[in-house]
Amino acid sequence: MTTTGAGRPRLSTRKRPGATARDEILDAAAEFFTTGGFTTTSTRMIADAVGIRQASLYHHFANKEDLLAALLVETVTSPVAFAQQLSESEEPATVRMYALTWFDAHQLATSRWNLGALYLLPELRTERFEPFRAQRRILMDLYTEFAEDALVQIDPRRDVDIRTAQLPFRLVETVINTRSDVEAESAGTPPSPDVIADAAMRVLGWTGSIDELTSRTTTLIAEYAER
């Protein structure tokens, strides 16, 4: 029988995906937050959905805010790690830009729950979520750095416009909105990482072939996965 960290026997067999009780709690919280709303979800509802006592949940997370903070940090951890690997590589700026937008759009499009839909909650502006916001700013800054380098690579004579350099990050975030509309009312076509990454390059003025960027990206993502 699986036991929780608190040492209590589980009330029932595993109800949610996840290797540990902590993962199951996070999965249930993610479902409630994205489908019912953060404010209307209680830790009791989450514990019930996992099949554990509320006291066992509190062994892992002090409150709902801790759960939301853990879930949000997860949405930026892997793109930040991949972007930092790219940043240290010798790849041309256009390859770094294409690889990051493709990787991040792909993870936002395929994650089990559309957690990015919670990014605009006014609740996230409190001190409790500063660690998440700090990680997200790091990601945003890496995007902007790659975009500025790519703008210079594509057309060295052009003045770099910071508002254009901000667009690849924002284009990737559109995966969240598209996914939300598709899930809520079957409106529109699911987001495609290929189309998003292609669009990010065109916005920066790239008019060449995308093929050389995609083949390098495949290699870079394979290297990242093997680390």
Added chain:
Amino acid sequence: MTTTGAGRPRLSTRKRPGATARDEILDAAAEFFTTGGFTTTSTRMIADAVGIRQASLYHHFANKEDLLAALLVETVTSPVAFAQQLSESEEPATVRMYALTWFDAHQLATSRWNLGALYLLPELRTERFEPFRAQRRILMDLYTEFAEDALVQIDPRRDVDIRTAQLPFRLVETVINTRSDVEAESAGTPPSPDVIADAAMRVLGWTGSIDELTSRTTTLIAEYAER
């Protein structure tokens, strides 16, 4: 002395912008919903902020959901009207596309409250908000139609990819996220309708000058404003 529709004298002089008590109520609700959150706001808080009795508020709106529905519909009313005017015009598809993205990005960037930040609330998936969602789908469909026509105009030999045709609508929505980040933590540069509309055209494959599109857009918006 100004009186509410319910005929009660106002408790105090006007506290909020708005030509009528109804407008003042909407303005206060928009501030609370976008800065504190929808769930944590009560009609009592809104009535107090306007300086009216709760009973007077109920004369205009039956509940919080009615207030949110009215505010959300307002965010799509003018872009839908402008898009329909463009749809009936003889303008080339690229002009229609540029004009709509510029107009809509501009209104989202300059509206008093960033109400688009509420679009992803799970609460909006209920029946109560179907009229808003229907209007938003009409707008989305007009965007897609203009984008498909523009793709054909720009390169008649290319197959039209619906996922690319969806991007101008999504690019305009990024105004909401950019604005939210700038307001919440002074991160990034405020959104620019020029940059967004330019990006929408590049995503569709436009590599020509933007000048001819901007000058037509200025005329079209002036005509719309004079209707």
